[in-house]
Amino acid sequence: MLEVKGLCKSFGALRASDGIDFHVAEGETHALIGPNGAGKTTFINQLAGTLRPDAGTIRFAGEDITRLPAPRRARKGLARSFQITSVYPGFTALENVALAVQARSGHSFRFWRDARRDPALTGPARQVLEEVGLEERMHVLAGNLAHGEQRSLEVAMALATRPRLLLLDEPMAGMGADESQRMIGLLSSLKRRQTIVLVEHDMDAVFRLADRIAVLVYGRVIASDSPEKIKMNEEVRRAYLGEGA
Numbered sequence: 001m002l003e004v005k006g007l008c009k010s011f012g013a014l015r016a017s018d019g020i021d022f023h024v025a026e027g028e029t030h031a032l033i034g035p036n037g038a039g040k041t042t043f044i045n046q047l048a049g050t051l052r053p054d055a056g057t058i059r060f061a062g063e064d065i066t067r068l069p070a071p072r073r074a075r076k077g078l079a080r081s082f083q084i085t086s087v088y089p090g091f092t093a094l095e096n097v098a099l100a101v102q103a104r105s106g107h108s109f110r111f112w113r114d115a116r117r118d119p120a121l122t123g124p125a126r127q128v129l130e131e132v133g134l135e136e137r138m139h140v141l142a143g144n145l146a147h148g149e150q151r152s153l154e155v156a157m158a159l160a161t162r163p164r165l166l167l168l169d170e171p172m173a174g175m176g177a178d179e180s181q182r183m184i185g186l187l188s189s190l191k192r193r194q195t196i197v198l199v200e201h202d203m204d205a206v207f208r209l210a211d212r213i214a215v216l217v218y219g220r221v222i223a224s225d226s227p228e229k230i231k232m233n234e235e236v237r238r239a240y241l242g243e244g245a
Helices: 040-048 070-075 093-105 119-131 147-159 177-190 203-209 227-232 234-244
Strands: 002-011 014-024 029-033 055-060 078-081 165-169 195-199 212-217 220-225
Touching: 002 040, 014 029, 014 040, 014 055, 014 220, 029 040, 029 203, 040 078, 040 165, 040 195, 070 078, 078 147, 093 119, 093 147, 119 147, 147 165, 147 177, 177 195, 177 203, 195 203, 203 227, 212 227, 212 234, 220 227, 220 234
Parallel strands: 029 195, 029 212, 078 165, 165 195
Antiparallel strands: 002 014, 002 055, 212 220
């Protein structure tokens, strides 16, 4: 589904992506972990198209998308969530997801009709909200939702575009223990039917959800393997012990 070769990105003297090779199979949940400052978000931004690499290639479903802008990548089925929650606080949860449905379908808001009551938008939006457990909160303004609910809403907005690949940048950031467990349950329900690249610091979530794990340190992938082998990898252990020290 995704094949990255030799991806490089520098900011002055800082090499944020240093020849990254990365592969994701269809239906796989592939986690990307690493210490703070390892270059994870820079890498995700290059996959999503909001940041152009200096060198290397990105192929999505067999097509070279290295130079495609973010909107065209989204139309091809690549959706993302952000490290900092990104929803429309003045719209209800239903309206937020309906906007994502509209973006996916190219549906034009019709003159003389209230788009918020258009079943072509609200019907699919309701289904996605039910899928993420927000059906009872669909008429609440997004700005009044709890933090964990806002994170789930952002996932719902991504799912509403019917993505072939979902990029999740720290979906559990800022969550309490109970909220994190609910998000893990949601992502578990998506496994196998949704291809996911997961960037996350919560190691409990990573090892419960991932089929494979890649470890990024100083812009380089130092290991990519099954969760069991990553746990036993001495180089990975040293990288995280070094951060703690």
